[in-house]
Amino acid sequence: MPDHKQVMTAAKFMNQLQDSCDWYTGVPSGRLKAIYRAIPEDKYYFAPREDHAMAMAFGARLMGKKPVVFMQNSGVGYIGDVVCGLYNIYKTGVIMVVDCIGESPERPPQHVEWGYNRTVDVLVALGIWVRDLLHTENTVALVSNEAWRLNRPVAILIREGVINAN
Helix, strand or coil: CCCCCCCEEHHHHHHHHHHHCCEEEECCCHHHHHHHHCCCHHHEEECCCHHHHHHHHHHHHHCCCCEEEEEEHHHHHHCHHHHHHHHHHHCCCEEEEEEEHHHCCCCCHHHHHHHHHHHHHHHHHCCCEEEECCCCCCHHHHHHHHHHHHCCEEEEEEECCCEECC
């Protein structure tokens, strides 16, 4: 299992997101449940798949919202059409929070196969600006600025152990 140092608590992470975002969707990930608990119920919209979440967030952005999409890294493969067909063409920002659950060999094979490096490679190939929460505590501010000022999709990667559930 990877040994990443904790960067922040789930509550602090959500406080930072809520400073610049106001609409949330995604496909549930058990490792992010502490983050989900901090989102007001009337601002979170469950999605059955990652591409649906991205399309919903695009619509929210057209309505003036600043959306966040939560997903596991194994779902990144579903978002290509929405990113290329909507976000990149119409220069629209969104923040993706990608739970990189494939770093541990104890995970299901589909998550291990995706892994961290393949997730980054696919996101970059789609034109998504990628930042790892592991590197700096001000990642959320950097990503928010990039998404809303430059109107582009950005992703925050959450690695195992980086966010504490407290």
